[in-house]
Amino acid sequence: MRRLVASLLALLLLAGVPARAELPAGQVWLDHVQRDLLPWWRHPGAQGQPVGRFPTFRCNDGAPYDAAKPCAELRNAPDWIRAELGREYVRMQARQVYAYAIGFHLSGDVALLRLAQAGVQDLRARARDPDSGSFASWFEAGRPQPVPGRRTAQDLAYAGLALAALYYLTHDETLLEDLVRLKDHVFTRYRDERSGLIRWVAEDDGSGEAKRDELVATLDQLNAYLILVTPALPEGALKTAWRRDIAALSAAMVERYHDAAAGRFVGTRGRPDSESPRGRHNDFGHTVKAYWMIYLGARQNGDAVLERFAAEGMRRTLDAAWLPRSGGWASRVLGRHELDEGKEWWIYAELDQALATLALEQGDDPARLERSWRFWLERLTDRRRGEVWGWVAPDGSVPSDALKQHHWKNGYHSLEHALVSYLAAQGLRGEPATLYFAVPADTDPARLRPYVFSGTIAERSPREVEGVTVQAVRFALARSGAPR
Structure with missing residues (x-):
């Protein structure tokens, strides 16, 4: 028995998590970023040729996909991945920009900021349509596809993520100009005036795509740029208008996609399986993300x-998804009294982030986070070669077909999860959190925030690094609400 206990303690310490049921300090998450996540994104195979043209698909050892000599994990990947191997997706390049941006945000490493800027520069040069402000969805044989109007609203939102993440860090006006044009394009061509929702596509290609009624077409406008950028805007008409848009989109989503009886959001309307637990996007991730975005927008307004x-x-969703036996989250409901206990990295991240938010801002009990975070660090993370697995079995074992990067998985969710976890860990311990910005020394402090949370600036320390003004900002994170 003593040997077993000692082995468990050693395993916990190796993962950087204390053995007792107590939340670790934020340093655990800074270590996770440096040790587990950034090596994957610093890998030469991640940076593209030329640098900034990041590859969509990479093998599990970090090498970019080579059609002439495909690695076994991509050659034998599920059909929904193999069918896309000839494409390079803008949304994935944008998510990698976000990963580098947040890496800089947590470390102050200007090399990561340069990589984020290189990715945005490439997207602006190749993917942006100068006439409409739209961005391509993907490149095939080097050509941007499809034509403006047939690009999905979700893909356009995630193109905006690259601009938003870098603007949040730098307040670069040229990035904001492109983001405003992209947002105006979406709200002009894609918005349904009657419902206030964003349509999936603006024009049909004959396949019926224009009739698709998708939650994420609207939700991801909030998720990718509106919630993050609006507080960073200077006071004025633009900020006021974007706050109104946040409120209008939130109300429209609740009206159209919220199932009050079931206490969840449905991912689609108008499909035979829209109400079914197995319907498209009817999982805990989309539901909790919708509640989280609405919560954050309501806070701003x-x-x-x-x-x-x-x-x-969020509380109902977290209660429904929690698995006390394994100490982690389920991914979705499969049927009455049946859950999918396998872990999908992005769903797991969204659930963690929702609980971290409630614990920090509403006084909810954070005890589940101790076990959930441990599962993430020990089971979902590839401690040998970096990043987190896209999916693992209920017990955390890694299936033979698990991947770490493909046309829907990049560094976005893993770096956001680390950032939110770091801020929550520090805030819940009553300790300040340090984040790095690349803004002028005289920037209005009201435009600097600890990501999507509230906080007061305790200290600002600007310094010049390779021609960049890097500001280390120490935030005292705001906590409110009586303990629940």
């Missing part, structure tokens, strides 16, 4: 009623 609605929705 001072809407206490909508904030309470979203907080209660």
